[in-house]
Amino acid sequence: xxxxxxxxxxxxxxxxxxxxxxxFKGKTxxxxxxxxxxxSWSGLxxxxxxxxxxxxxxxxxIVLVPVALWLGHDGTGRALMIGSLLLVLIVELLNSAVExxxxxxxxxxxxxxxxxxxxxxxxxxxxxxxxxxxxxxxLFD
Numbered sequence: 392x393x394x395x396x397x398x399x400x401x402x403x404x405x406x407x408x409x410x411x412x413x414x415f416k417g418k419t420x421x422x423x424x425x426x427x428x429x430x431s432w433s434g435l436x437x438x439x440x441x442x443x444x445x446x447x448x449x450x451x452x453i454v455l456v457p458v459a460l461w462l463g464h465d466g467t468g469r470a471l472m473i474g475s476l477l478l479v480l481i482v483e484l485l486n487s488a489v490e491x492x493x494x495x496x497x498x499x500x501x502x503x504x505x506x507x508x509x510x511x512x513x514x515x516x517x518x519x520x521x522x523x524x525x526x527x528x529x530l531f532d
Contacts (some may be wrong), residue, residue, distance in 0.1 A: 392489060395466050404440070409412075413422075438484055441487075442483070442487045442515040442517070443481050444483055444486075444487075445480070445484065445487060446482055447481050449480060450476070451479075452479070452480060455472075455476055456473055456476060459472035459473050459526075460473075460475070462528065462530060463529060464532065467531040468532075471525050471529055472525060472526055472529055475518075475521050475522040475525040475526070476519055478518050478521065479515065479518045479519055479521075479522060481511070481518075482514050482515050482517075482518040483515055483518075484516060485511070485514070486511035486512065488517050489507055489508065489511045490508055490511060493507050493508060
């Protein structure tokens with residue numbers, strides 16, 4: 392009974408916020424696409440400016456994409472090699488977004504903040520491992 396009451400009170404606290412819409416929503420058509428392009432460009436600039444890991448992985452991709460085009464045996468192999476590099480960049484951007492959000496909420500040490508950042512880091516690690524596996528499979532086939 393105590394648990395049900397606690398859950399109901401949490402629902403009452405959260406429920407009013409669920410119906411609120413962002414004032415930035417509502418753009419449609421080409422205006423929405425244009426705005427999205429601007430937000431994406433701002434995000435890439437912010438990552439380049441503030442994220443060392445993103446800059447390092449971008450440099451790695453800039454070096455390895457031509458290598459993939461040269462060493463890939465066929466179009467599929469080249470696409471897999473380049474796609475694996477792009478996946479690292481995507482995962483790093485998401486990891487950086489999680490880290491920035493966690494830091495925005497609080498800079499104090501908390502086990503959940505650490506968990507969120509560690510899980511993001513693990514995702515980047517797996518993406519980098521994916522690059523190694525794909526490149527090895529394509530090159531040594």
